[in-house]
């Protein structure tokens with residue numbers, strides 16, 4: 001903090017100085033150990049430097065010293081809210097590398113899990129965003145109530161609530177029983193009601209509107225040139241959803257729309273997420289109804305469940321990406337024909353979406369920086385890897 | 386719309402939730418958390434936490450053969466195994482040391498998946514908090530041992546399936562052994578018939 005000099009006479013020639021403060025790294029609103037180095041003029045932000053790396057755990061290097069399956073539980077810990085979609089991306093990359101076919105039922109299970117994860121992520125991020133706005137813990141606890149039901153399903157199916165480690169190359173680890181499918185269907189029935197309630201609580205709330213509208217506007221051109229992805233990008237009105245663009249897995253079989261925002265402010269980012277949840281529900285309904293019977297693992301890969309160390313993909317490289325709840329989650333894997341990847345890289349949406357934070361925040365008030373960060377939706381496990 | 390309607394509607398929602406939390410069933414909007422140490426939610430069968438070593442009948446009879454596969458597959462390498470040797474220095478099919486560092490273990494379940502001898506499984510035990518990391522959280526072989534009955538208690542479906550598979554394999558093995566033995570005997574008998582006048586030396590292994 002720099003010293004201030006005050007002159008008592010005449011506000012006009014009062015000396016002002018900028019003030020440099022650190023928000024974080026131990027601050028609840030930074031969603032983890034993340035620091036923003038902010039320069040303020042009064043309450044207005046002049047510059048903002050994100051400082052990251054506090055949670056760096058060397059994920060990529062560790063993966064390069066490990067069997068391919070061995071990295072699967074580590075990917076859970078990237079974006080620990082969405083371990084299922086993290087698994088999904090990694091499994092897809094290795095399947096592409098080794099040319100593995102996935103049975104249809106496994107595709108459906110994966111899609112069901114990925115969309116449930118999206119629900120979990122979006123309700124929580126909205127809850128936390130409201131926390132940042134000062135609606136202290138009421139919305140987040142409503143959100144967590146719904147999240148809990150879905151996590152129960154994850155626990156029942158995969159054995160863990162958050163660190164699922166559920167997907168395997170060529171399929172999934174356990175099958176979905178009819179009871180679990182019925183329970184998922186039950187959740188799907190109740191979820192729209194909850195969303196409506198959630199929206200009554202929030203969408204038209206005047207305080208929320210005043211705080212969020214026209215704050216942190218992200219123009220479409222900037223979003224595209226900074227390769228922002230996910231709900232952030234779509235809130236700015238760019239129609240780009242990897243589920244549609246790539247049609248990976250079996251997404252082309254499902255009917256859903258891609259909700260878009262208009263302005264790209266915090267409110268749009270909030271609302272796009274609400275709409276995305278509704279679309280996810282549509283996908284889930286179709287998937288639960290149409291899920292075919294059959295194998296859950298490709299025959300070729302079953303032996304490697306028992307001996308991951310013998311799985312040696314052919315020499316080559318592969319990049320696969322999925323539409324994770326936070327954006328484009330990509331995995332780049334290079335194989336040199338041994339049991340360990342020669343190179344392993346994660347394209348983390350949290351990290352890339354954060355690069356435009358300064359552009360969003362300059363000129364805004366310091367309290368707005370908090371909600372802008374909240375609306376970017378970062379998870380430090382993925383950001384720092 | 387009059388300014389403030391949105392807020393009032395929102396407040397109605399919180400009021401409704403406040404009331405229903407007392408009177409409704411958990412998945413209709415009621416309270417679904419439980420006061421943990423006194424009350425507990427039922428554990429899911431597949432729930433996994435830390436691994437344990439399985440033994441049949443008595444702790445001497447543990448299934449692990451110290452093959453070291455789980456230790457090699459464990460992603461954070463938190464399993465440490467030393468094979469047991471008998472007095473003459475012959476390796477035995479059991480571990481002398483089997484340590485799992487629970488502070489490092491990440492509950493992934495890969496050891497369970499990889500073990501070819503159905504010897505290591507994931508436990509439901511989670512109340513292991515301790516202030517002494519080295520004395521209490523580094524689990525040794527004897528702390529890890531648990532009976533097959535316990536396994537049946539926590540994971541009935543898996544345990545029965547595994548038992549059935551083991552029994553089948555056992556029977557097959559026995560049948561194969563019996564067949565091999567019979568074949569050998571027949572061969573010996575044939576050999577004995579081929580040269581009958583020899584004095585009846587006891588046939589080796591018969």
Ligand code: SF4
Nearest residue numbers: 449450452453455500
């Ligand atoms: S637990 Fe299983 S895999 Fe590990 S050493 Fe024992 S027998 Fe081998």
Ligand code: SF4
Nearest residue numbers: 459490491493494496
């Ligand atoms: S659960 Fe995973 S981390 Fe823990 S001992 Fe088994 S393989 Fe290692």
